[in-house]
Amino acid sequence: MTKRALVSVSDKAGIVAFAGKLQDLGWEIISTGGTKTALDAAGVATIAIDDVTGFPEMMDGRVKTLHPKIHGGLLARRDLATHLSAMADHDIAPIDLVVVNLYPFKETILKPDVTYADAVENIDIGGPSMLRSAAKNHASVTVIVDPLDYELVLSELSENGETTYATRQQLAAKVFRHTAAYDALIADYFTGQVGVDKPEKLTLTYELKQPMRYGENPQQEADFYEAALPTAYSIAQAQQLNGKALSFNNIRDADAAIRIIRDFTAPTVVALKHMNPCGIGTAETIEGAWDYAYAADPVSIFGGIVVLNRQVDAATAEKMHAIFLEIIIAPSYTEEALTILTTKKKNLRLLALDFAQAKASEKEKEVTGVLGGLLVQNQDTSVELQESWELVSQRQPSPQEVAALEFAWTAVKYVKSNGIIITNDHQTLGVGPGQTNRVASVKIAIEQAADRLDGAVLASDAFFPFADNVEAIAKAGIKAIIQPGGSVRDQEAIEAADRHGIAMVFTGARHFRH
Numbered sequence: 001m002t003k004r005a006l007v008s009v010s011d012k013a014g015i016v017a018f019a020g021k022l023q024d025l026g027w028e029i030i031s032t033g034g035t036k037t038a039l040d041a042a043g044v045a046t047i048a049i050d051d052v053t054g055f056p057e058m059m060d061g062r063v064k065t066l067h068p069k070i071h072g073g074l075l076a077r078r079d080l081a082t083h084l085s086a087m088a089d090h091d092i093a094p095i096d097l098v099v100v101n102l103y104p105f106k107e108t109i110l111k112p113d114v115t116y117a118d119a120v121e122n123i124d125i126g127g128p129s130m131l132r133s134a135a136k137n138h139a140s141v142t143v144i145v146d147p148l149d150y151e152l153v154l155s156e157l158s159e160n161g162e163t164t165y166a167t168r169q170q171l172a173a174k175v176f177r178h179t180a181a182y183d184a185l186i187a188d189y190f191t192g193q194v195g196v197d198k199p200e201k202l203t204l205t206y207e208l209k210q211p212m213r214y215g216e217n218p219q220q221e222a223d224f225y226e227a228a229l230p231t232a233y234s235i236a237q238a239q240q241l242n243g244k245a246l247s248f249n250n251i252r253d254a255d256a257a258i259r260i261i262r263d264f265t266a267p268t269v270v271a272l273k274h275m276n277p278c279g280i281g282t283a284e285t286i287e288g289a290w291d292y293a294y295a296a297d298p299v300s301i302f303g304g305i306v307v308l309n310r311q312v313d314a315a316t317a318e319k320m321h322a323i324f325l326e327i328i329i330a331p332s333y334t335e336e337a338l339t340i341l342t343t344k345k346k347n348l349r350l351l352a353l354d355f356a357q358a359k360a361s362e363k364e365k366e367v368t369g370v371l372g373g374l375l376v377q378n379q380d381t382s383v384e385l386q387e388s389w390e391l392v393s394q395r396q397p398s399p400q401e402v403a404a405l406e407f408a409w410t411a412v413k414y415v416k417s418n419g420i421i422i423t424n425d426h427q428t429l430g431v432g433p434g435q436t437n438r439v440a441s442v443k444i445a446i447e448q449a450a451d452r453l454d455g456a457v458l459a460s461d462a463f464f465p466f467a468d469n470v471e472a473i474a475k476a477g478i479k480a481i482i483q484p485g486g487s488v489r490d491q492e493a494i495e496a497a498d499r500h501g502i503a504m505v506f507t508g509a510r511h512f513r514h
Contacts, residue, residue: 004073005097006130007039007046008032008065010104011147016042018099018150025157030095032057032065052093065126074098074133078140097153098134099144102127102182106228109189116193123186128179138172139165145178181205185228202376204367209236215248222248231364232357233258238329242342243349246327250305250349254327257307260414262358263383264309269293273304276433280411282426286310290319292427297448305329309355312337321345331355380413384507392485392494397503400425401457401480405505408459409482413511419461420445422453422478429456438462439469446476453477461511463487467496474500484510 005027009015012035019029019039031039031046039046050057053067073095076083087094103124108114134143142163144153149171156163163171184203191199206225215222224246226236235246235254246254257272264270264282269289271279278300281292286308294301306320307329317337320328327349328341341350368375386406391397397405403425412421416434420441423429430449432441438460449456457480458473464483470493473481481497485506497504 001094002026002028003096004028004030004093005099006030006065006070006074006095007099008035008049008127008130009099009101010127011101012038014147014150015039015099016044018147018154019044019046021154022097022157027097065130068092070095070130071133074130074141075137077137094140095134096140097142097144098130100127100131101145101147102131102178105182105189106185109185110229119189124182128182131175131179135172135175138168142168143171143175145171145175149174181207181228188229202374210245212248213245220248224248224251227364231361232354233262233361235351235353238351238353241333241338241350241352242346243327244347246349250327253305254307254329254351256414257305258329258353258358259379260411261307261309262361263410263413267310268308270307271296271301271304272307273300276416276431277411277414277421277428278304278431280423280428282407286313287316287319290316294319294323296428297431301325312341314340317341327351329353380511380513382509384409384509388508389482390485390506390508391503392490392506393497393502393504395479395498395501395503397457397480397505400455401503404455404457405459405480405482408457409507412459412461414513415461417461417512417514419511419513420458422446422449422456422458424452424456429453438464439466439472442469442472446472446478449476457482459483461513463490463510464493465489467492469493470496470500470502470504474502479503481505482507484508486510 005022007015007019007029008031015035016039022029023044029044029046030049030052032049036046036048049065053069055067068090069092072087072092076087076094103122105122108122109119131143131145134141142153144150152167153163156167184205187203205228207228208223209226210224212222212224214220230237235251253272253275256275257270260277261268261270266282267284267286267289268282270277271293279293279296281289281296283289283292303324303326305327306325312330312333314334314336317340321340325348329351332352341348362379362381366377366379386402404423407425408421408423411423411428412419415421415431418435418438418441420432421428422445429452430445432445435441435444453476456478458478460483462484463486464470465487466489479501480503482505485508494504
């Protein structure tokens with residue numbers, strides 16, 4: 001019996017050559033719509049779908065393949081006499097190969113001017129139905145959803161006259177992944193359209209971006225997946241201009257860096273190490289911002305990641321070239337800067353990123369894996385401006401201290417808890433991250449700031465549980481503190497600040513980062 005293939009694709013890449021070789025191998029080809037037109041024009045003989053079903057396409061093509069003569073041909077088990085008898089009784093011919101890819105729903109909803117009607121019209125119904133029928137019956141039917149698999153199938157058909165069961169099983173698994181991801185995008189789109197914030201089923205789909213050599217440590221396997229609907233301001237969408245492929249830790253650190261700099265509008269440079277900022281500088285020029293960020297901690301920046309929110313010029317490139325850095329991220333680089341940074345540094349990773357989309361990225365939710373589940377939350381993008389602060393001390397901060405407090409409060413949000421940061425109005429001076437008690441973080445930040453405390457201020461990501469923190473800060477000579485407040489011992493901290501003539505501001509908002 002002559003074997004039949006059903007071919008109906010939106011992505012027509014390679015389909016004419018594939019169908020032509022099928023025809024050469026003696027297969028009959030059933031096709032529909034635009035696919036049939038393309039194959040007929042190329043001289044590949046096809047059978048119209050309505051000649052198989054005896055029923056015309058209708059409703060603008062919405063109904064054409066949802067028919068027993070199609071799905072019976074796909075789902076019938078060749079090893080069951082009852083199925084074969086039913087096929088004979090109802091004049092259903094078997095279909096042994098299905099080549100289908102789906103309406104471009106993802107591409108449609110990514111268009112900036114997409115309408116709801118356009119999105120709905122690009123939800124494929126017949127395609128997923130045929131794919132699922134064929135994949136379910138993979139014991140007998142070969143199903144292709146990815147043009148990359150054309151060559152594999154043709155090779156096996158040419159050599160053996162049929163595909164192997166292992167290949168059909170692999171292709172079926174790919175189909176179910178594909179249709180699941182397709183449905184997940186549709187579900188997510190509709191969930192957003194109707195404004196459901198906490199769906200009872202969370203549908204997420206990601207696409208393999210980059211296999212990794214290993215994970216956080218060499219003994220851990222890892223891969224990098226990107227959201228099916230890409231975020232422009234993300235490491236996944238950054239253009240790599242130089243250097244080795246990013247590692248697992250590189251990607252996590254780079255992601256942390258671009259989150260930090262997103263909060264700064266003036267020319268700013270952020271240096272980061274192990275998910276914590278080790279230097280932040282802001283100035284009138286990007287070179288000046290680099291100088292401040294580097295001077296903040298010239299030891300920790302070694303082997304770190306640097307992100308700049310302005311084009312990298314030659315002068316700044318010369319200074320960065322002088323030290324060992326893992327990654328540099330910026331909106332763009334002058335040709336001269338690129339030449340400087342790539343000279344004798346083939347491994348230095350240079351990334352160009354679309355900073356114009358930075359604010360839009362704040363809408364994306366954070367997903368954190370835990371054993372047996374996921375935690376999902378909004379990003380911490382809140383900014384407590386000076387107008388919302390509460391001055392709780394007798395001493396008021398000076399105008400320069402107010403500017404420094406604003407800078408410090410913006411920066412401390414990205415220090416791992418318990419997080420403490422000491423800054424002036426343009427530069428971090430000491431960072432105390434991730435200690436198990438807050439006074440230890442205070443001491444680390446003070447020690448790092450050392451002899452640069454004149455006019456410095458201190459920010460704490462959460463309240464001080466005891467006044468001993470304020471005592472240590474006073475001893476260092478710092479005269480202004482910004483913190484959320486909210487401790488049952490707030491009054492003790494306020495009294496300690498007043499004893500030492502320290503200005504203390506409460507913001508009313510905590511910024512833990514675990």
